[in-house]
Every structure is written in C-alpha cells, then in structure tokens.
Amino acid sequence: MEEITFGIELPRAAAIVISIVAITYFCFILGFGAYFARFSKNINDFFFSGQRFAWWLVAGSMIATGIGSHSYLKYAQQGYETGMSSTMTYLNNWFLVAYFVFGWLPIIYFSRIRSIPQYFERRFNRVARYLAVLILLSYMFFYIGLSFYTVGVAIEGLFGIPHLYSVPVLALVLGTYVTFGGQTAVIFTDLLQGVMLYTAGAICIVAGFGALGGFGEFWGWLPESHRLPFVRLLEEPGYNAAGLFWGEALAGSIMFTFLNQGWIMRFLACRSVHEGRKAAFFNFFVTLPVSAVVVGAIGWIGKSIIEKQAGIGGALEGIDPIYIQNTAHTFVIVAWEVLRQNPWVFGFVIAALSAALMSTIDTLINACAAVGIYDVYRPMRERVHPDTPDRHYLHAARWASVCATVIGVLLVIWFVKQQATIMAMHYRGIMLIVPPLVTTLFMGCFWRRFNAPGAIFSMAVGVFFTYLTAVNPAVLRPLIWLVIGVEPSGYPAGAGWEDAAGQINPLSNLYMNALYGMLITGLAGVIATHFSYSRYYRPTILKLARGVKAIPFAFTDPMAQFMVEALDKKRDITGLTVDTVTEAMARFKGGEPNHAVGKKARRIPVELDDAIPFKQVSLSPAIMETMKAGDGDMIYVEDARWWLGGLRSVHTHAAKPHERGRDVVLMSKETFDDALMIKGRPVTLEKVF
Amino acid sequence: MDAKVDSAGKVGMHRYVMLTAAVILVVVYALPRVLVATFGVDSPWTSYFYKYGFGAIFFFVGVFIVLKGGACSLKRGHDRFWFRFLILGFFWYLAMHGLWIVASLTIPFLGEV
Numbered sequence: 001m002e003e004i005t006f007g008i009e010l011p012r013a014a015a016i017v018i019s020i021v022a023i024t025y026f027c028f029i030l031g032f033g034a035y036f037a038r039f040s041k042n043i044n045d046f047f048f049s050g051q052r053f054a055w056w057l058v059a060g061s062m063i064a065t066g067i068g069s070h071s072y073l074k075y076a077q078q079g080y081e082t083g084m085s086s087t088m089t090y091l092n093n094w095f096l097v098a099y100f101v102f103g104w105l106p107i108i109y110f111s112r113i114r115s116i117p118q119y120f121e122r123r124f125n126r127v128a129r130y131l132a133v134l135i136l137l138s139y140m141f142f143y144i145g146l147s148f149y150t151v152g153v154a155i156e157g158l159f160g161i162p163h164l165y166s167v168p169v170l171a172l173v174l175g176t177y178v179t180f181g182g183q184t185a186v187i188f189t190d191l192l193q194g195v196m197l198y199t200a201g202a203i204c205i206v207a208g209f210g211a212l213g214g215f216g217e218f219w220g221w222l223p224e225s226h227r228l229p230f231v232r233l234l235e236e237p238g239y240n241a242a243g244l245f246w247g248e249a250l251a252g253s254i255m256f257t258f259l260n261q262g263w264i265m266r267f268l269a270c271r272s273v274h275e276g277r278k279a280a281f282f283n284f285f286v287t288l289p290v291s292a293v294v295v296g297a298i299g300w301i302g303k304s305i306i307e308k309q310a311g312i313g314g315a316l317e318g319i320d321p322i323y324i325q326n327t328a329h330t331f332v333i334v335a336w337e338v339l340r341q342n343p344w345v346f347g348f349v350i351a352a353l354s355a356a357l358m359s360t361i362d363t364l365i366n367a368c369a370a371v372g373i374y375d376v377y378r379p380m381r382e383r384v385h386p387d388t389p390d391r392h393y394l395h396a397a398r399w400a401s402v403c404a405t406v407i408g409v410l411l412v413i414w415f416v417k418q419q420a421t422i423m424a425m426h427y428r429g430i431m432l433i434v435p436p437l438v439t440t441l442f443m444g445c446f447w448r449r450f451n452a453p454g455a456i457f458s459m460a461v462g463v464f465f466t467y468l469t470a471v472n473p474a475v476l477r478p479l480i481w482l483v484i485g486v487e488p489s490g491y492p493a494g495a496g497w498e499d500a501a502g503q504i505n506p507l508s509n510l511y512m513n514a515l516y517g518m519l520i521t522g523l524a525g526v527i528a529t530h531f532s533y534s535r536y537y538r539p540t541i542l543k544l545a546r547g548v549k550a551i552p553f554a555f556t557d558p559m560a561q562f563m564v565e566a567l568d569k570k571r572d573i574t575g576l577t578v579d580t581v582t583e584a585m586a587r588f589k590g591g592e593p594n595h596a597v598g599k600k601a602r603r604i605p606v607e608l609d610d611a612i613p614f615k616q617v618s619l620s621p622a623i624m625e626t627m628k629a630g631d632g633d634m635i636y637v638e639d640a641r642w643w644l645g646g647l648r649s650v651h652t653h654a655a656k657p658h659e660r661g662r663d664v665v666l667m668s669k670e671t672f673d674d675a676l677m678i679k680g681r682p683v684t685l686e687k688v689f
Numbered sequence: 690m691d692a693k694v695d696s697a698g699k700v701g702m703h704r705y706v707m708l709t710a711a712v713i714l715v716v717v718y719a720l721p722r723v724l725v726a727t728f729g730v731d732s733p734w735t736s737y738f739y740k741y742g743f744g745a746i747f748f749f750v751g752v753f754i755v756l757k758g759g760a761c762s763l764k765r766g767h768d769r770f771w772f773r774f775l776i777l778g779f780f781w782y783l784a785m786h787g788l789w790i791v792a793s794l795t796i797p798f799l800g801e802v
Contacts (some may be wrong), residue, residue: 098748102760220797233736277771485725582760
C-alpha cells in the first residue's frame, strides 16, 4: 500500500502558503482554458482544433502531456536509487521514429482518421473496431484513474486531505475546462503548463547545484553506478536493461506514439504533415531528453548531496542535512531542503507537479470523449438519425468528457484498494493491456496482406494469452531464456529476483508479459491471415457462422453476421498502409501533390471578393511563383502574427491567379470568417503541397 | 505471363522474408550470449550493446520498410531532409550514450569507494 506521508514536517504557515499558491494556479488555469472555448465552433474544432496549428505550439503542448503526474515522484525515486539510468524510458524512442514519421503520421493525417478504432474499421472491419474500442478504453480509463489516484496520494501526503475530497475537486477543475474548451483549450493550457513544469524543474536543479557547490561537485560526488545512462542488464525485476528494451522501448513506445489517442490528436491538430514531423522530431530529439533530466535530476542531486554529507562528515552549507529513509519521498524531501524551505517557491513547484497531472488527464479525457463520440455514439446515432447536425455531436462530446472524468474518478476507489506501489500498478497494467492492440495496429500499417480475419483472431488470441501470463507466468520461461540468455545462477543476488523460497526467479521480470503478448499476437495474425487466403477458409467460416446462428441466443445472429462480413476481402485500403501513403496524399489534396519546395509569402494584405469560392484564394502570379504553387494546390493562410501559432487560419486551394497588379489575397467573406481572421490584419501564406 | 512473374515474385519474396526471420532469430539468440560472455552481465557496455544491437534491427528494418513502400521518397525535398535527420539522430543517440558511459567510468569519484 502507498504510504501517505512525504517525510517532511510541513509547518502550518508553510502549508497555508503552499495551498494559496496551488489554488491560485488552479483558478488561473481554469480561466485560461475556458477562454479558448470560443475557438471550438464544431466537432472538428473541439477534437482537432481544425488542423491548423504550428508545430511549435503542438510540440510545446506535448511537454506537459509527456510528463505524467507520477513522473516527478517516480523518476526522482528512480534517480535516487539507480541514478541517471532513470532517463532510459525517455531516451529509447528513436528506434521507432521512422515507423511513426514516415508511416503512421501520414497514414492517419491524409486518410483523415479521427480515432484509432476508426482506423481499425477502415483497415479491417467493424468487429475489429469494436475490439479496438474495448482495449483502448481499458487503457485510457486505467491511465486516468491511476493519474487521479497519484495526485490524491501526493495531496494526502502533503496536506493530509483524503482522496475522497481532493480527487473530486481536481476532477471538477479539469472536467470544466476540457468539457467547454475542447482540444484548443487543452493545447493552450498544456503549453502553459509545460513552461511551468520546466521552470519548476529548472529552479530545483539550479538550487540543488547551488547547494552542492556547482556541477563539478555534483558529478564528482555522484557514485559511478549513478552516473551511468543504463542500469545493468539484470538490475532488478522492476527496472532492468533487458526488460526496459522489450517492455518500454518497444511495447510502451509503440503504445504511446501510435495508439495514445491524446498524442495522436495533437498531431492531427497540426496544419500539415510536414509541421507534424517537425513537432515529432522536436519531441524525440529535444523534449524527451530535457524532460528526462527535469523529472529525474532531483533524485541524482539527492544522492550526490547524501554522498557529500557522508564525505565531509556533516550538513552542506546553508541547508539542513538530508536523510531519505523511504525513497518514494525523494522528490519532496530534496526539493524542500534545496529550496531552503521557502514555502512560496515550494508552493510553485507543487503547483507544477499538479500541472503534470492536469495535462496528462485533460489530454486523456479529451481523447476518451473522441473515442466515445466517433466510435460508439456517432455510428449508433447515424443509423437512426442520419441527418443529425454537427452541433448535436459537439454537445454530446461535452457530455462524453464529463462521463470520462466521472469514470476516472470512480476508478480511484479500485486503485485505493490495491496493495501495490504506483510504479508496479502502472507497469503491470500497461504490460497486460497494450500488446494485442499495439501488434495488430503495427501489422495493419506495415503489412498490406494482413486482413480482417487476421486482425480479429490476433487481437482475441493476444488478449487471452497476455492475460494468461498474469495467471501462469511460467509460460514466459522459454522467451526469457531466448532474449536474455543468462542462467538463474548469473542473476545478481539480493536485487529482488528471489521468490518466496529464496530461489532466483527470472519470471519476476515486470516487462516480459508485453513481449510475450506481442509475439503471440503477431504469430496468430500471420497464421490467421495465411489461412484466410486458403481455399478452405470460406467454407469453414460459413459452416461456423451457420452453427453459431443456430444457437438460440440474442447475440448469436449479429455474431454470425460479423463472421460472414469478415469474409469480404474487397476492402479499399488505399492510404491505410505504408506502401499507399502517396495515393493517400493525392486523395487528401484532391489532385496530384506538388512537392516543389517554395518559400512562405509573408505579410500579404487581404481583400474580400465573394466571387472567389469558399475555401479558395486567388493570389498574384508573383506570390504563386514565390511559393512554387500552381492552380489547385493546397494553400495554408494564417494571421501574419506568427506567435498565434495558427489560431486564426484556414486551409484553402489556390484558384486562378488574379490580375490586380499587386500582391493581395482575394478570398470570400465566408472563408475569411471561417479562418477567424481580423479585418486589416495581413496574412502569411504557405503552400502545403 | 504476368501470373507466372507474380507467382515467381511471391515465392522469391517468401524466401526472402523467411531468410530474414531466420537471421533475426539467430541474432536474438546469439547477441545477449555474446555480450554477456564478452563484457560480463554487470558491465554497462552489455546494456549499451544490448539496447543498440536489438534497437538497430528495429530501426533499420523500419527505414527499409518506409523506403521500399515509398512512404519516404528521397526525391521529395522535405522527405530527404527528414530522412537525413532520422539517420543522424540514431547515430547521435548512439554516440551520446557511448560518451556518457566513458565519462562515467573515467572521471574520478570524490567519495569513498
């Protein structure tokens, strides 16, 4: 069970100051998020912000999304225990970058995929979509509940306020701005909170180096084992290099970059795939390494301070001596001391900690609502009322956000009853939920022959066998033998590998369930796909479907129908696999893409001309030449103030160039209003392709 | 004629895939054993080469797939730029982690060992 004290004795006056800072911050965020509600005009704006934002805005907002609520507590603890190897989980995504930036990102963007399950339906069929919805929602609700629970633990430890009160209040704040503001509010509040997170982390790091006497002292007093970027191959069951590679670098990273609906929605908010790639590379190359330092550094500093205290035989100048009995309290103890027990600055740091929670959960709530609307409610509603207006779905999306928040809060009750640490619950849950979905999606993207029978069979088999590893971990033994290659006698003694009988037990590795689940899912997919192309497949399925239909239960009829539906192999999957991205690009544009690299045309005045069709612009020949654009090319038009990041912008197509003899943009009033432009403001133009 | 070419192509492709799978399986078996025998199970270099050894397989298979599938075309201006960045990024991480280990092992610790 999590302990609920943080190892510091907080004076009453300090607790009041910290509370004031945190509450002020919450109110500010609430107002900030609510302001952006005005930019959500329809369902597309609510979930994807109209696909108009600049890369830096999306990349900046992902800082806070990537740092979870538990990150500061978990990684400071890990940093204290194993040192700089706490960065491992943040620095292992590069292996998958090619698959993401050249494969998955253009596929979802050009094919106008709105949710992960929607991809499953278009790539496979309805049954695959429903299976994906079940797995995906399990993952997202699990994550929302765990995040609420984590902050409940933190608040209880610091202020003594039980989960019962703290979690619903937090949920109310979060739920309000996500419900009314949608994705635009999420992006802008997350951008602000990302800045807060980095600022708070930087303050703690600078204060820590100051307490130690500079970076040289910090590095010099850090033991060798704590300086290394990797833990040992078999450090301990919960954190070892072999497990982290298979469980985190592969399964975890694919889940986060390919299947995290909140993450995907950020990229879909970009103005183009090119901007999405900029945001992705910035994230992998800059944001993740910096975040790894920000969340782990307090643990490293704490270790260095304790070593120096022991070396010089007493407390460091200007701060009280630091003692850490329970490493779970590392962040709070070390931050409180290196900040010289200043409640105002510490209050700001705690507010930033809350920012990490809020930004993770707001993204997930918005994502859950997107899945709820696009994959559950809308398909059902359209069968009965096909002409339902967009406004209805916008209203429903807000209710879906409320429902996602409430379910997340209710799940906290379940987490409170679990007898495990936050980290163990986190990894155990993720490693059991994600493998079937991760593998099926990956195969769907990168293997054209993979089809609906293969996807359905692989997900069903994958779920069963992945859960089997929780019931009977012995099935993992051959796999561990293959990929680790170390006999039990070679495992380090006393590192936690021993079972109840005191024998080394390689099965306690926390990450191998994911690899097992992925392999079984992949194997099942390959076998089912190959069988589905054989001459025995059709008669076998038809016979089975007839047998199922004969069973006198209500659900057997649709089940038989689904089985027959799965026989259909004539599905158009253009644009949904990696080898058809070029075709998807042409469909997205509505013509042949123009890849000539031109320049932006900046600060061009706008003139209204209602003869120009909606979402088209007419430009001077000189501007067209600058951008290397031709008739029909996609042109992105935005307010010339770059720092708006595309808040006032629109995608258009180039009409025939005008002959007015000067550089102006002609567009209709309708297009002008749709872009949320302001009269008298010049615009910047960019050819998309 | 076309059908024959298709059929021959498919057979060739199957052989190619099977051969690749067999090579990967051998590498998966051999890599950890060779590393442990060479550096020892506790060495940071074992973790380093384990991660970048298996990681390189996934990375370069991904590069091959996106190039072969046409999702990344080096004839397109933007694609060429990102492709170079992708490859440089891999070697940047490889070098950065290697130098980090060297710095950790060579700069003296000020406390008692």
